[in-house]
Amino acid sequence: MIGTITIAIIALLSVVLGESAVLDISLIYAVMSFVSVIVLSKIYMGRFVEWESERGALEEEKEEEEHGA
């Protein structure tokens, strides 16, 4: 959402300043925000899968201890 508002602000700035070259910045910003959301969500999903497997391994150890004791 913050990225969307920034794109709109930069586009409005190009109208106010009268420079149409500023619109290229807004286009690059849109591409960057799209790519960053994809990369970050893939990183978080991978980290969550690792955390879940670690938690599963810990619970298995606890169960083995309880059965042994």
Next chain:
Amino acid sequence: MELSLIRFVIAAVLIAGGIAVMCIATFGVFRLNTAMKRMHAAAMGDSMGIGMVMLGIMVVYGLSASSLKVLAILALFWCASPVCSHLLAKLEVMTNLNLEDECEVPE
């Protein structure tokens, strides 16, 4: 930039409406409590808010290369935004362990 009165009024109405929609979306994002609900509010700004602002800017620039650039920004953004929303929803369903309390999850 010299604009006739009609073009100025149309562009002003479109841009002001777009800014109003974005303000409402921002307010919604801060007020709603769960991530899924916040996504509804943010998507409002992503679709109608930026659409109206960019249409207003296209009216100001008229028929020129700058209008094509603005159209390119809009097309790219409207294709990219649903993909991002889908990925974020998938992440939320995957990582939120208490999702059953907030909404129904079909198996």
